[in-house]
Amino acid sequence: MKHAMPKLELYHYPLRACSHVTFNALEEAGLDYDDHAVDIRQPDRSVEHLQVNPEGKVPVLVVWPAPLGWSTG
Numbered sequence: 001m002k003h004a005m006p007k008l009e010l011y012h013y014p015l016r017a018c019s020h021v022t023f024n025a026l027e028e029a030g031l032d033y034d035d036h037a038v039d040i041r042q043p044d045r046s047v048e049h050l051q052v053n054p055e056g057k058v059p060v061l062v063v064w065p066a067p068l069g070w071s072t073g
């Protein structure tokens with residue numbers, strides 16, 4: 001039986017190395033994901049970002065329908 005691929009979402013900041021591991025892993029695996037680039041130099045975070053990581057940090061990799069929390073970099 002084939003399992004459906006979960007929906008992936010990545011919140012990341014492209015200009016900082018701490019997001020690169022997660023970003024590169026998704027890219028190299030060729031996985032489809034919703035890309036949410038976050039400018040961490042700005043104080044505001046989206047409601048959606050804060051729902052998956054109340055600290056508003058990046059990277060956050062969400063695997064729906066069961067959010068796994070956030071990546072450690």
Ligand SMILES: N[C@@H](CCC(=O)N[C@@H](CS)C(=O)NCC(=O)O)C(=O)O
Nearest residue numbers: 016018040056057058059071072073
């Ligand atoms: N890897 C740690 C640290 C993440 C972290 O500190 N990310 C920084 C960027 S490298 C960040 O989001 N800074 C923005 C902020 O603190 O508002 C975690 O996943 O909790």
